[in-house]
Amino acid sequence: MHFRLLCISLLGLSLNAQAAFSIPGFELVQTAPVETTLSNSDLADPVTVWxxxxxxxxxxxDIAQFYVTSEPGEPLEPVLKHLRQAGERGVKIRFLMDLHGVRMSNEPTLAAIKSIPNLTFQLxxxxxxxxxxxxxxxxVVDGKSAFVGSQNFDWRALKHIHETGxxxxDSKIAAQVQAIFNVDxxxxxxxxxxxxxxxxxxxxxxxxESQSAYLVASPNAYNPAGVGDSESELPKLLAKAEHEVYITVMTYAPLSYSYKKPAPxxxxxxxxxxxAAQRGVKIHLMISAWxxxxxxxxxxxxxQVLPNIDVKVVTIPEAKQGFIPFARxxxxxxxxxxxxxxxxxxxxxxxxxxxxSRNLELVLQNSAMANRLQQLQLQLWNSVYAAPLDINQEYPNPHPASAN
Structure with missing residues (x-):
């Protein structure tokens, strides 16, 4: 366990030191939406970590992202400031972004990133x-440390969205993340x-699976040596479950994310x-109201109608400042x-x-991390924000969510 000094904000305010939950090689990082009861004093936040x-x-x-967006005075600003400072002192920076993320990015943020010294930007x-x-x-930093998580390079992901990373x-895992970046x-x-x-x-x-921690990724066809296939690994892990599984995910469906109608x-x-449920494993699934x-x-x-499966819908209330697109x-x-x-x-x-699609997943066969993750999931499961899915209720079609 060690302490982290939070980044100095653009307003020049220095925040207090914060302890972070960790096991050897890995630290759990959370974004708790502001104005909720979901924060945790023992979990680091991504602004600090980045x-x-x-x-x-x-x-x-090396940074890979789907899209980028910042706003003045919001929490991605200090991140961009520290990234610029790294470039100014001679650190070589590569920034890879998907072409389809351009429409979700804002031009000032793209321009700010591209203007950083020693940074090469590619779509x-x-x-x-x-x-x-x-x-x-x-x-990935110096090929020796890495960050992987649900947080997009988006100010909302650092303030208004429930995220985990x-x-x-761990030098071996970090090197594998580096290898994936190099391939792409x-x-x-x-x-x-x-x-x-x-x-x-x-x-x-x-x-x-002999390793206590290992990286899987997708698509399998373009994974570098030593990185397993996430699409086949997830069902294998569920097949190993004996008692109870907690799942927290934004969207879930046996359909393909596609513009095709109907979706494959x-x-x-x-x-x-x-x-897993059929053989008696208790499945607790939380999904977003989106x-x-x-x-x-x-x-x-x-x-929801099946034995051993409970589904809850998570709704994060609107922020005091009003509606924020693709947030909360x-x-x-x-x-x-x-x-x-x-x-x-x-x-x-x-x-x-x-x-x-290119995605990365970490599997940690470690009871300390598993139990701390379960506590994080239970915090949300038992909160006022999570409600059981009612099979008799007609749910509204949510506002289209671009930040997926």
Whole structure:
């Protein structure tokens, strides 16, 4: 356990030191929406973690994001300030963003990032590679430490959205995250030259479950050596569950995230959850109120009627300042199994994420981390913000959520 000094804000205010829950190689990082009762004094916040990572960088910083957006006076501003300071002292920075994220980004933020000294910015059309998007949100510093989590490079993800991530100081895992970035950076360069991006894996790569902590990613075809396939690993872990599973995710459905109508059926995760419940495992599933539109709500109701499955809908109330687009929601992507296994990643639980988009997930076979993650999940599960899904209720179609 150690202490972190929070970043100095643009207003020049210095905040108090904060303890962070950790196990060897990993620290749990949370965003609790302001004006809720969901904060935790023992969990680090991403602004602190990202600023300290940038301050500690000696040679390189690599960042991959779906989109970027900041606002004056909001919490991404100090992050950008510390990133600029790293570039000014000679740290080489590479920033990779998905082409489809441009429409969700604001131009001043893009311009601010591109103006940072020693920073190279590239857009990648991951649809031309895996068929999806770069949905992963991660940072690698000097190839030795990394951050992976649900937090987008978005001021709202640092203040108004329920998010969960991990600071990674385990050198092996950090090196694997670095390898994923290198694969995608090189893929973008090949695309820019009009060349084909080679498939790295023609068969599913199994995760090394002998490790106490391991990284899985998607899509399997473009994972570097040593990184297992997240799409096959998630059902394998659910098949191991014996007693109880807690799942927290923004969107869930046996459908593919797609502009196609109807959306393609995708049963990989849904089948695994139903199979676990059928053999007596208690499944506790929390989803965002953004997940209540049709036909999503119908699939959720079909889970709620089954023995051993409880579904709750999480609604974060509007902030005092008024409506904020694409904010005030549950966006964490976590799972805890039997007090033994913690899953923390970047994928929503529907098709299009673990099969053809770039996403990263950490599996920690550690009871301390699993129990702390369960406590975080139970805090939300037992809060006033989570309500049981009522199979007889007609739920409204939510406002379209671009920040997915």
């Amino acid at each position: 600023c300290q990572q940038f301050d500690a960088a000696k040679n390189t910083i 990648i059309d991951f649809g031309k590679i895996g068929g999806g998007i770069v949905h992963a949100k991660y940072i 991990l600071l990674i100081t 950076w090189q893929a973008q360069q090949l695309l820019a030259e009009g060349k084909a991006v080679p498939v790295l894996n023609h068969q599913v790569v199994a995760a090394d 059926y995708y049963a990989v995760i849904d089948d695994a959850i139903r199979a 997940n209540t539109g049709k036909p999503y709500i119908d699939y959720l109701k079909s889970l 929601t549950l966006h964490s992507k976590t799972m805890e199994i039997d007090g033994k296994i913690a899953w923390i990643g970047t994928s929503n639980w529907e098709g299009g994420y673990m099969n053809n």
